[in-house]
Amino acid sequence: MLQVIRHRGPDGEGYYVSSDQPVWLGHRRLAVIDIDGGIQPMSNETGDIHVVFNGEIYNHRQLRKDLEAAGHRFRSSHSDTEVLVHGYEEWGDNLPSKLNGMFAFAIYDEKRNRLFASRDRFGKKPFFYADWPGGFAFSSEITSLLLHPAIDRAPDERALMKYFAYALFPAPHTPYCGIRKLPAGHSLVYALGEEPAKISRYWSYAIQPEDDDGPEAEARLAEELRALLLASVECRLESDVPIGVLLSGGIDSSAIVALAARARPAEKIRTFSIAFEDESFDESGYARFVGNHFGTDHKEKIFNLDSAMANLPDLLSRLDEPLGDSSILPTHLLCEFARADVTVALGGDGGDEMFAGYDPFKALSASQAYRRYCPRPLHPAIEALANRLPVSDENMSLEFKLKRWLRGVGHRPALWGPIWMGALPPHEITELFDREIDIEDIYSEAIECWDDCASDQIVDRLSEFFVRFYLQDGVLLKSDRASMLSSLELRSPFLDLDLVEFSRKLPATMKFRNGETKYILKKALNGLIPDTILYRRKKGFGIPLAKFLRGISPVEITSSTKIPFTQSNKIETMWAAHQDRKADYRHALWACMTLQGRFE
Numbered sequence: 001m002l003q004v005i006r007h008r009g010p011d012g013e014g015y016y017v018s019s020d021q022p023v024w025l026g027h028r029r030l031a032v033i034d035i036d037g038g039i040q041p042m043s044n045e046t047g048d049i050h051v052v053f054n055g056e057i058y059n060h061r062q063l064r065k066d067l068e069a070a071g072h073r074f075r076s077s078h079s080d081t082e083v084l085v086h087g088y089e090e091w092g093d094n095l096p097s098k099l100n101g102m103f104a105f106a107i108y109d110e111k112r113n114r115l116f117a118s119r120d121r122f123g124k125k126p127f128f129y130a131d132w133p134g135g136f137a138f139s140s141e142i143t144s145l146l147l148h149p150a151i152d153r154a155p156d157e158r159a160l161m162k163y164f165a166y167a168l169f170p171a172p173h174t175p176y177c178g179i180r181k182l183p184a185g186h187s188l189v190y191a192l193g194e195e196p197a198k199i200s201r202y203w204s205y206a207i208q209p210e211d212d213d214g215p216e217a218e219a220r221l222a223e224e225l226r227a228l229l230l231a232s233v234e235c236r237l238e239s240d241v242p243i244g245v246l247l248s249g250g251i252d253s254s255a256i257v258a259l260a261a262r263a264r265p266a267e268k269i270r271t272f273s274i275a276f277e278d279e280s281f282d283e284s285g286y287a288r289f290v291g292n293h294f295g296t297d298h299k300e301k302i303f304n305l306d307s308a309m310a311n312l313p314d315l316l317s318r319l320d321e322p323l324g325d326s327s328i329l330p331t332h333l334l335c336e337f338a339r340a341d342v343t344v345a346l347g348g349d350g351g352d353e354m355f356a357g358y359d360p361f362k363a364l365s366a367s368q369a370y371r372r373y374c375p376r377p378l379h380p381a382i383e384a385l386a387n388r389l390p391v392s393d394e395n396m397s398l399e400f401k402l403k404r405w406l407r408g409v410g411h412r413p414a415l416w417g418p419i420w421m422g423a424l425p426p427h428e429i430t431e432l433f434d435r436e437i438d439i440e441d442i443y444s445e446a447i448e449c450w451d452d453c454a455s456d457q458i459v460d461r462l463s464e465f466f467v468r469f470y471l472q473d474g475v476l477l478k479s480d481r482a483s484m485l486s487s488l489e490l491r492s493p494f495l496d497l498d499l500v501e502f503s504r505k506l507p508a509t510m511k512f513r514n515g516e517t518k519y520i521l522k523k524a525l526n527g528l529i530p531d532t533i534l535y536r537r538k539k540g541f542g543i544p545l546a547k548f549l550r551g552i553s554p555v556e557i558t559s560s561t562k563i564p565f566t567q568s569n570k571i572e573t574m575w576a577a578h579q580d581r582k583a584d585y586r587h588a589l590w591a592c593m594t595l596q597g598r599f600e
Helices: 003-008 060-069 080-098 157-166 215-236 251-263 284-294 305-309 312-318 328-339 359-373 376-386 398-409 413-421 426-433 444-452 458-484 497-504 519-525 545-549 554-560 568-579 586-595
Strands: 012-017 024-029 049-057 101-109 114-119 128-132 135-139 186-191 198-201 243-246 270-276 297-303 344-346 489-491
Touching: 003 024, 024 049, 049 080, 060 080, 080 101, 080 114, 080 186, 157 413, 157 426, 157 458, 157 586, 215 251, 215 497, 215 519, 243 251, 243 328, 251 284, 251 519, 270 284, 270 328, 284 297, 297 305, 297 328, 305 328, 305 545, 312 328, 328 458, 359 398, 359 413, 359 458, 376 398, 398 413, 413 444, 413 458, 426 568, 444 458, 458 489, 545 568, 545 586, 568 586
Parallel strands: 243 270, 243 344, 270 297, 344 489
Antiparallel strands: 012 024, 049 101, 101 114, 114 186, 128 135, 186 198
């Protein structure tokens, strides 16, 4: 089980085996902080508390001071792992609420004969588990758990339906009945001899906007946001190994470079980008401009479609958890490129979610007007008319956006986000599984997220969906797998706890105003990064997937893509329609490809 996750920790291997209980802990280490003193599993002085940990605790130095003041004695010089050992002794199950960082850890308490595990607030680091009568197992990856002989490998039909609805597996679901995913912001307790494991939530993102608007408030909030971002970047630059920045040339990654250049000499900051020959997908010119503007040590690598796709079979075979987001391929290529020079990198994940940066926010007003003024009986005819538009292979073309918008806007607002972002709309999921689906059940997570939002602003409700759901099980999953496959640790300054607390209290108009996304973020960055970057059109980080899929033999794919409970003729129809340019099924076909070989 440890060997197959060696890529997550190539620098060392450690074990703990209990002398009197059926308990075994294993760990693979990527050495980043306190290389000599951070070996795991790590135990306390009395040898009755043991931890295995994946991630980084950014406030570990302050927590160490607090714990030392309470009488705890540390053996390491600055290991963040040891903070978990003594933190559990001091605060018990309240430990996660003290942590600012990305983490998944498990602590075995010998005296209480129990395992306590927890996952960070946004699920940056993965934690999969399985329990059965008399046993419990956990790992950072599904692939590792599947090697355990007691694991139930039966496919989960309901989870697969949700996968095609969302293009991801919402926690706690996985493709398998016997394996679950610990949700972000949750902890788990497994007492030996007592089952099942008990799950509890210690934190949840909730938008609670404060009435703080107007020119004076805007200037103050922009200044506060800039200070929070700078502090977040500075603490994430701590490392005992080489560190860099993944630079796309967008607002978020450019802001990180600009602030890193304030914390360190610019020439010592390493930035990395990749380029594609297809201009509608290529952002390398912007990244190069930002690198030159700040004087970083910038490197870029050019990939054509063939060379990029040559990496696809290997990536899909190592993906672990299927994901319907094809941008994992360029993200992996970028991480692999950066790993040749650095062990740690900073990225821009979270900026779009925290500050309403996605294109769907621009569609909200039109969506409300469409539902209000366009008679419902006309919706199918309008969608059918739009579907006759010629299919475009370009990145985020008008045709692509229009068809996506229409397939979602006919449903109630709680479903707009997931249907716009998903692999297939509800009626085609019904066709794929050859039975009527329960929309309330398949989209239950998104509906609950929408209904639970404390704000009545539609921008806030959609934003909460992106943060609590799409970010956790989509964006961060992609970043973790793409980076860790190359043994690269990826840090996200936009997900700093203080910054998150700031963003969730912002009025909706500070995030999205008069059609402008990331309004307050742009004000905070005004004068810090060039206007050319600050106000350019959002492109997105992707690959020419639609074009690539037309070069693949449908017979070859459908023969190897055996997805339980689905109709093979529907998959074949999607392939044929896509290759004949009768429809754009790029996301659905990618979702099918990521599932191949999972259930053999």
